[in-house]
Amino acid sequence: xxxxxxxxxxxxxVRASQVARGDDPSVVDRVLAADAAHRAALQEFETARAEQxxxxxxxARAQGEEKQALLARTKALAARVKExxxxxxxxxxxxxxLARSLGNIPEPGVPAxxxxxxxxxxxxxxxxDLAAEGIDVQDHLAIGEGLKAIDMxxxxxxxxxxxxxxxxxxARLELxxxxxxxxxxxxxxxxxxxxxxxxxxxxxxxxxxxGKHADEIYRxxxxxxxxxxxxxxxxxxxxxxxxxxxxxxxxxxxxxSACYRREAGSAGRDTRGIxxxxxxxxxxxxxxxxxxxxxxxxxxxxxxxxxxxxxxELPYRVIDTAAGDLGSSAARKFDCEAWLPSQxxxxxxxxxxxxxxxxxxxxxxxxxxxxxxxxxxxxNGTIGTTRWLVALLENxxxxxxxxxxxxxxxxxxxxxxxxxxxx
RNA sequence: GGAGAGUUGACCGAGCGGCCGAAGGUGACAGUCUUGAAAACUGUUGAGGCGUGACCCGCCUCCGCGGGUUCGAAUCCCGCACUCUCCGCCA
Numbered sequence: 033x034x035x036x037x038x039x040x041x042x043x044x045x046v047r048a049s050q051v052a053r054g055d056d057p058s059v060v061d062r063v064l065a066a067d068a069a070h071r072a073a074l075q076e077f078e079t080a081r082a083e084q085x086x087x088x089x090x091x092a093r094a095q096g097e098e099k100q101a102l103l104a105r106t107k108a109l110a111a112r113v114k115e116x117x118x119x120x121x122x123x124x125x126x127x128x129x130l131a132r133s134l135g136n137i138p139e140p141g142v143p144a145x146x147x148x149x150x151x152x153x154x155x156x157x158x159x160x161d162l163a164a165e166g167i168d169v170q171d172h173l174a175i176g177e178g179l180k181a182i183d184m185x186x187x188x189x190x191x192x193x194x195x196x197x198x199x200x201x202x203a204r205l206e207l208x209x210x211x212x213x214x215x216x217x218x219x220x221x222x223x224x225x226x227x228x229x230x231x232x233x234x235x236x237x238x239x240x241x242x243g244k245h246a247d248e249i250y251r252x253x254x255x256x257x258x259x260x261x262x263x264x265x266x267x268x269x270x271x272x273x274x275x276x277x278x279x280x281x282x283x284x285x286x287x288x289s290a291c292y293r294r295e296a297g298s299a300g301r302d303t304r305g306i307x308x309x310x311x312x313x314x315x316x317x318x319x320x321x322x323x324x325x326x327x328x329x330x331x332x333x334x335x336x337x338x339x340x341x342x343x344x345e346l347p348y349r350v351i352d353t354a355a356g357d358l359g360s361s362a363a364r365k366f367d368c369e370a371w372l373p374s375q376x377x378x379x380x381x382x383x384x385x386x387x388x389x390x391x392x393x394x395x396x397x398x399x400x401x402x403x404x405x406x407x408x409x410x411x412n413g414t415i416g417t418t419r420w421l422v423a424l425l426e427n428x429x430x431x432x433x434x435x436x437x438x439x440x441x442x443x444x445x446x447x448x449x450x451x452x453x454x455x
Numbered sequence: 456g457g458a459g460a461g462u463u464g465a466c467c468g469a470g471c472g473g474c475c476g477a478a479g480g481u482g483a484c485a486g487u488c489u490u491g492a493a494a495a496c497u498g499u500u501g502a503g504g505c506g507u508g509a510c511c512c513g514c515c516u517c518c519g520c521g522g523g524u525u526c527g528a529a530u531c532c533c534g535c536a537c538u539c540u541c542c543g544c545c546a
Contacts, residue, residue: 074505078515085515088527092473106526232536275465275502396503400465405502 033132033393039063049137052144052355063130070123077116084109133243136390138355139327139364149354150367156338157347159371160427167431171374172422173305176202178433178453181425182306193303194295194310198418201451206313206418208444210288213315213340213416217286220336222317227266227287230257235269238395240361240387247296263287264412267318272395275405282321282329286415289314305422307379312418319411320397323389326409327364330386333413334366337382340415343440346423347371349378361387370423381420384413 039046043060050057087106094102143151162169176182181202187195198206214224236242236258241249250259260266267287276283291314302308317336321329334350341348353365362385369378389407392398398405428436433453437445 071505074515078505081516082514084526088473091526103526108526110526277465398502 033128033390034134034137035389035393036063036067036131038137039131039134040067045137046134049135049355052138052142053135053358054146054356055135059130059133063127063134066123066127066130070120070127073116073120073123077113077120080109080113080116084113132394135243135358135360136240136363136388138358139386139388141352142358142364143352143354144356145354146356147354150351150357151354153350153352153366155347155349156342157345159347159373162373162429165431167429169373170426170429170433171305172307172425175425175429175433175435176305176421179425179435179451180454181205181421181451184305191310194308196306196309198421200454202421204445205421205424205441205451208441209344209416209418209420209424210313210315211444212343212440214286214288216336216340216343217315217317217415220284220317220332220339222284222286222319225263225267225270225285225287227263227270227289229260229263229266229289229292230255231260231265231269232257235272235395236260236265238272239265239268239391240359240394241265243360245359248294250292250294259292260289261291261293262314262412263289263291263316264318267316267412268391268395268410271320271397274397276320276397276399276408278320278322278399278408282319282325284317284319287316287318289316291417307419307422309418314417315415317384317411317413317415320392320408321411322399323406323409326386326388326411329409329411330364330366330384330413333384333411334368337368337384337413337415341368341370341381343438344420344424345438346381346420346427348381359385361385361390363388363390370420371427372423373426373429379419379423381417381423382414384411386411 034046039060043064047057047060050060084106087102087109091099091102091106143149170178173182173184179201180199183197183199187197190197218224230252233242233256236249241261249261251257252259258265264287266289267285270285271283290311292311293309295308295310298308306312317333319329319333338348338350348368348370351367351369353367358365365383365385367380367384368382370381372379387410389409391410392407397408397410399408424438425435428438430436430450435451437449437451442448
């Protein structure tokens, strides 16, 4: 949720934000109206309530007829107070609901526009010229099947489309990537966490995932719980309602979890292999920091992601996502995209967002500052996922169907230097 | 699944329907003492919001959450969530 005081004092900033995101700027005026209505109703209630309390104190002291007279007066007032309170509560709920529909204000420098209007920040490493190496390019699924690493058919049999089994070396490779990711995060100062993947509605809502993209999320109706699409949700909820001490720097966590996504809006997209699936694993970095440090923290996240990509010897580029493609919580988002040889395109493998105080405001996560308690900023970013296997298999494929193993992964694979096809 | 106990401020913990935003303690902060520190002593110290309100000031809300009774609820009643203990079931 954005700061209502900011909205009142500089509504134009918020209108501009809505326009940049491709959202409706008139919501701003509706929020302002609802906010004004709320404050008016609140005033009325509070005045009446103050009178009621003051009479109440006299009642306690009065005796006999005087007491009866006071009681008669305040009885009528009590009913009115109750009505006014209901009105004020309703007005507050309406204002908050409207305000919550506003996305975060993009950072200066974020490109305007939609999904295709990103700017490329940099490109690191060069895709191999596989044809020149005499390699008949295979996609990750063909390679994975050759290694007996991926089993889509049985995934579908057991769970349906977009489900899979990682088998044998595939399972080991995923563990290796995630372990290396966790190690990289650990070295960057993140504290490892194994997190719940089922969360309460208020936590899911607090992270901003129940807005426009709510139908992307699995929900267990009987238990009123949501399956998380990233451990960001649990890690953001971890300190909800708390007042933190950030005097020693940001609180940094690295969460390892299964992630669940309905992929409701992506029918027909990335249907082959494990690029886009309903369930995968991810190590996610998350930090709570001071708002003034958030941009620097965000840069640090990106740097850590790049270190991991470089260690895995993957060619990649970094894009600065356009306003319209930001999640509702994000003020800025950098994606790292690895090269995908089979499709000759870039594929998102990490995404890091600076959510400024947007999530913390909803989740009531604050820090005690000299001039009172202020919401903290939250930053999140990917350091490794199952999808990375796609990039690894394709970029490190060799003519005989085997796959080169980057040295950083070898300790997690019993020293294996090459993954050999199973015949 | 059954039975019982509980949920109060950063933490522990007391709380009679009005004098309770809440005793007491711990912690934190400031001061006295000390060459310095510790100890001791003194003081300060919950959150959110409204009022054109940064400071001062006034008011409202918050004692797990939601509702009810009452002129008035941390205190009484109902529902829900969570925690703990015991029993059962499963692994």
